[in-house]
Amino acid sequence: MTRHIRLGRWLTALFLVVGLLQVGGAGLRPANAELRIDVTQGRADPMPIAVGDFSASETASAQIGRDMAGVISANLQRSGLFAPIDQASFIQAPGSLGVLPKFADWRVLNAQALVQGAVTVQGDGRLRVEFRLWDIFAEQQMVGSAYFTVPANWRRVAHIISDVIYKRVTGEDGYFDTRLVYIAESGPPDRRVKRLAIMDQDGANHRFLTDGSDLVLTPRFSPTTQEITYLAYYNNKPRVYIFNIDTGQQEVLGDFPGMTFAPRFSPDGAKVIMSLARNGITDVFTMDLATRRVTRLTDSPSIDTSPTFSPDGRRIVFNSDRGGSQQLYVMDGDGANVKRISFGKGRYATPVWSPRGDLIAFTKISGGRFYIGVMRPDGSGERLLTDGYLVEAPTWAPNGRVLIYFKQTPSDKSGRGGSVKLYSIDLTGYNEREVVTPLDGSDPAWSPLIP
Amino acid sequence: MRLGATLSVGLHAAVIAFAWFGLPHIRSEPPELDDIVFVKLADLGEVTNVPPESQKPVREEPKPEPKPEPPKAKPKPKPPPPPPQSAAIPPPPPTPAPVAKPEPKPEPAAVAVPEKPAPKPAPKPKPAPKPAAVAPKPVPRPAPRPVAPPPPKPVAKAPEKPKKPPAEKKFSSLLKDLKTEPPKPTAPVEPKKSLVERAREAARNQSTRDFDPDAAVTVSEIQAVRQQLAQCWNVAAGARRADALAVEIEMVMNQDATVRQARVVDAARMNSDPYYRAAAESALRALGHPDCIPLKLPLDKYEVWKNFTFNFDPSKMLQ
Numbered sequence: 001m002t003r004h005i006r007l008g009r010w011l012t013a014l015f016l017v018v019g020l021l022q023v024g025g026a027g028l029r030p031a032n033a034e035l036r037i038d039v040t041q042g043r044a045d046p047m048p049i050a051v052g053d054f055s056a057s058e059t060a061s062a063q064i065g066r067d068m069a070g071v072i073s074a075n076l077q078r079s080g081l082f083a084p085i086d087q088a089s090f091i092q093a094p095g096s097l098g099v100l101p102k103f104a105d106w107r108v109l110n111a112q113a114l115v116q117g118a119v120t121v122q123g124d125g126r127l128r129v130e131f132r133l134w135d136i137f138a139e140q141q142m143v144g145s146a147y148f149t150v151p152a153n154w155r156r157v158a159h160i161i162s163d164v165i166y167k168r169v170t171g172e173d174g175y176f177d178t179r180l181v182y183i184a185e186s187g188p189p190d191r192r193v194k195r196l197a198i199m200d201q202d203g204a205n206h207r208f209l210t211d212g213s214d215l216v217l218t219p220r221f222s223p224t225t226q227e228i229t230y231l232a233y234y235n236n237k238p239r240v241y242i243f244n245i246d247t248g249q250q251e252v253l254g255d256f257p258g259m260t261f262a263p264r265f266s267p268d269g270a271k272v273i274m275s276l277a278r279n280g281i282t283d284v285f286t287m288d289l290a291t292r293r294v295t296r297l298t299d300s301p302s303i304d305t306s307p308t309f310s311p312d313g314r315r316i317v318f319n320s321d322r323g324g325s326q327q328l329y330v331m332d333g334d335g336a337n338v339k340r341i342s343f344g345k346g347r348y349a350t351p352v353w354s355p356r357g358d359l360i361a362f363t364k365i366s367g368g369r370f371y372i373g374v375m376r377p378d379g380s381g382e383r384l385l386t387d388g389y390l391v392e393a394p395t396w397a398p399n400g401r402v403l404i405y406f407k408q409t410p411s412d413k414s415g416r417g418g419s420v421k422l423y424s425i426d427l428t429g430y431n432e433r434e435v436v437t438p439l440d441g442s443d444p445a446w447s448p449l450i451p
Numbered sequence: 452m453r454l455g456a457t458l459s460v461g462l463h464a465a466v467i468a469f470a471w472f473g474l475p476h477i478r479s480e481p482p483e484l485d486d487i488v489f490v491k492l493a494d495l496g497e498v499t500n501v502p503p504e505s506q507k508p509v510r511e512e513p514k515p516e517p518k519p520e521p522p523k524a525k526p527k528p529k530p531p532p533p534p535p536q537s538a539a540i541p542p543p544p545p546t547p548a549p550v551a552k553p554e555p556k557p558e559p560a561a562v563a564v565p566e567k568p569a570p571k572p573a574p575k576p577k578p579a580p581k582p583a584a585v586a587p588k589p590v591p592r593p594a595p596r597p598v599a600p601p602p603p604k605p606v607a608k609a610p611e612k613p614k615k616p617p618a619e620k621k622f623s624s625l626l627k628d629l630k631t632e633p634p635k636p637t638a639p640v641e642p643k644k645s646l647v648e649r650a651r652e653a654a655r656n657q658s659t660r661d662f663d664p665d666a667a668v669t670v671s672e673i674q675a676v677r678q679q680l681a682q683c684w685n686v687a688a689g690a691r692r693a694d695a696l697a698v699e700i701e702m703v704m705n706q707d708a709t710v711r712q713a714r715v716v717d718a719a720r721m722n723s724d725p726y727y728r729a730a731a732e733s734a735l736r737a738l739g740h741p742d743c744i745p746l747k748l749p750l751d752k753y754e755v756w757k758n759f760t761f762n763f764d765p766s767k768m769l770q
Contacts, residue, residue, distance in 0.1 A: 035759035037673055040767045042684030042737070112685075112736055135732070137739030171729030371629065384629035429627025 044428065046083035047169065048110050049076060052094025053087070054117035054129070061119040061127065064154045068129070071158035072115065072165070075176045075202060078424075079166065079402075080431030085111055097132060106136045113142070115165065119154075127151045131161050133168060143168045155204060156450075163449075175397040176201060179447045180404065181219045181228055184208065185420055185440040189411065196230065198245065201446075203436050209243065218262060218393075221447045223269040228445070229253070231261045240274055242289075254287055254294065262305050267313045273297075275305040284318055284335075297335035309333070310353045310377070317341075317351040317360055317377070328362060330377060341379030350393055353377070355448075356400030359427075363392045363405075372405050372425070385429040395446045402426045404435060406442040668748070668755050675747045683740035685733055686765045696730040697764035700738070706753050708745035713738050716760075734763040 051073040054065030069087075076082035091105040094116045106114050117131035130146035143164060147157050156177065163174030184197040196216045199206040209228075210216055219230035228243045240253040240263040253263070258278030265272055266286070273286045282303040286295045298304040302322035309316055317330050328342040328351050342348040346366025353360050357377075364371040364384065370391045373384040390408035397403070404424045411418025420442045422435035435444070703712040715721050715731045722728070737743060738761075748756050 035668055035673075035756050036762060037676055037759065038762045038764060039677055039680045039684060039734075039737075040764050041677065041681040042686040042733075042763075042765065042768065043682065044768075045685055047685055107741065110741075135736070137736050138732075167725070169729060169732075171724075171726035383626060385627060387629055427626070429629075 047112050049082045049113040050085045050111040051115040054119045056119045061121050065119040068158040072162045075162035080426050085109055103136050103139045111136050129157050133165050173399045175399050177450050182441045182444040218443055219445045220264045221445050222265045223448055229263040264308055266309050267311050273307045306350050308353045311355050311357045319349050354396050354400040355398050361394040361403055385425050393443050395444050397446055398448045404444045672749050679747045680737055683743040684737035698731045698734045700761040702759050704757055708748045
């Protein structure tokens with residue numbers, strides 16, 4: 001009995017399928033088919049966004065409200081994805097948070113989004129900051145939140161709000177609540193003073209970490225952001241050091257019979273991977289920070305250097321001249337399965353794996369020019385984003401969408417006129433801008449998002 | 452016997468000669484025709500559809516009525532006064548949701564850390580009432596929509612050529628490559644465009660109410676809409692997995708080619724995937740852009756585009 005019922009169901013299903021097929025066939029007649037339009041072209045213009053001053057009830061916080069709007073606006077603009085609208089053209093003040101914005105007034109300005117905010121000082125002296133992001137066309141709130149903090153911390157809250165806006169609109173994590181370390185350079189070329197310096201991603205809160213008496217190079221952030229690893233010539237001996245930003249403490253990382261350089265943290269922060277040069281041979285090693293155990297990963301009579309872990313820690317990219325010229329190679333985390341991935345004309349150096357894992361950035365030297373480029377981890381899809389007399393040392397924003405590198409311009413014969421500056425460029429290659437530093441800057445390293 | 456052999460040889464020779472001279476001739480023609488006809492066919496199709504109507508010079512012309520709609524931007528009938536997201540807006544402060552306090556935390560600031568300005572603020576972003584920024588959020592859906600969209604499909608192919616120049620630079624690809632950068636050709640698309648323009652004009656001027664169910668929207672008419680939206684749609688360049696971010700939107704249209712309702716088909720993914728949500732919202736914003744209201748659809752073919760599907764696919768721009 002049940003069997004019959006089941007059979008009946010199957011038959012019904014079969015008839016349905018056949019029926020559907022027939023309907024589908026009939027659909028070939030244009031009149032019955034639903035129209036479908038593929039839109040495959042669009043623009044890449046920055047999104048017009050109106051950022052109003054955050055309102056404040058007290059005069060003390062009014063300045064903070066204005067400054068926060070300024071910081072947020074500058075952050076969004078720098079990303080190249082937003083075009084903040086001049087406040088002078090606002091038809092209505094962004095108004096208080098409790099009232100629905102007059103969307104028509106913002107539409108006239110071609111704004112597609114509106115940021116409103118308010119700052120109030122609490123009874124306990126803390127600051128309460130709240131904001132809302134509005135979609136002008138849809139007339140809906142996209143996101144809104146409130147934060148409590150000490151007044152001195154308003155700038156950081158502005159960065160966090162910028163990240164929230166960025167993430168809500170692009171779907172991608174932001175990178176505004178981050179810091180940069182770099183090498184601040186000053187003095188004539190023959191007596192260059194190089195100091196380790198740190199600043200917020202937007203250039204604020206700049207300070208020097210070392211006094212410049214020793215040469216420092218290649219700083220790299222730990223994933224925990226509390227520590228930096230770098231190369232320093234202390235008493236003319238090049239060694240890899242670890243520097244604790246909070247305590248100012250420095251520590252040499254192992255004492256090897258040769259020269260150690262090109263250090264970088266592993267994604268979990270537990271290991272440092274670096275190069276060790278001895279007798280003209282350079283190989284890649286890792287050191288476990290807890291046990292100080294050293295593991296050798298490459299063993300070739302060539303120069304293997306600039307190692308970087310992939311974000312999952314399972315693979316490593318480095319450059320080597322084992323094939324004759326300097327090229328990029330990928331291997332497993334334990335040194336097995338070495339595979340060359342760069343095959344273009346010229347030399348490749350300083351590979352860096354994107355934090356989102358999909359790309360590797362590198363420096364390329366070809367035809368007497370330097371390029372910053374990206375390729376996929378299998379070596380395909382190579383794209384050169386920018387070039388110059390000397391551009392080098394790309395470092396990724398934590399969301400894997402922006403690179404910072406340094407660009408040197410040539411100096412004249414007497415050694416004047418040349419400068420070294422930091423620049424940022426996004427993955428499209430179209431949004432390139434200078435990262436302003438008080439002195440010349442090189443060897444930038446981008447921190448992860450501050451926890 | 453000999454005659455038979457001669458005949459046979461002669462006929463065979465004739466057949467071979469036919470094959471030899473005749474076939475190449477036949478074979479060589481179609482391709483040529485194909486090339487030329489393919490482009491024109493679309494436009495001609497539109498034009499030839501019109502004449503029969505023009506035969507009746509006197510029409511009641513109910514058309515002008517809906518026409519003057521362009522000025523107003525408001526796409527949705529949504530009554531403005533009642534705020535859309537009642538949850539989030541009303542006077543009661545937006546996100547009162549008190550947040551995790553970043554306790555002042557004494558912090559041995561003495562450790563000579565001038566920079567670290569904050570005593571570990573950890574403000575902890577507070578996702579507000581969760582406005583769930585889905586689009587108009589439709590109700591049931593009365594519109595019966597057959598699933599099969601085959602015929603108009605050719606569009607996907609045709610327009611791959613140079614695009615309209617307005618934003619000269621970033622059209623073919625949003626990603627720069629120094630190596631392959633050279634010529635962003637601003638090819639002579641003009642003639643085609645004007646043709647499209649003309650076809651549309653014709654359609655507009657001669658539109659009548661009597662509906663021809665067989666009059667599909669032509670390739671050029673679809674192309675006009677695509678070009679219009681290319682000006683309104685802002686693609687987030689450099690997004691991750693851009694190849695998997697095509698967004699389908701079901702449209703319910705008004706007769707004046709304004710949007711009555713636009714619904715993202717994959718609403719579930721919109722709530723779970725922030726990249727997809729960003730892509731979907733960029734598509735919805737394009738439909739809300741003043742330059743894309745109303746859509747440049749042939750008003751006399753309302754029955755055809757009353758319900759249709761948009762597919763916003765950024766993958767071709769981001770390779």
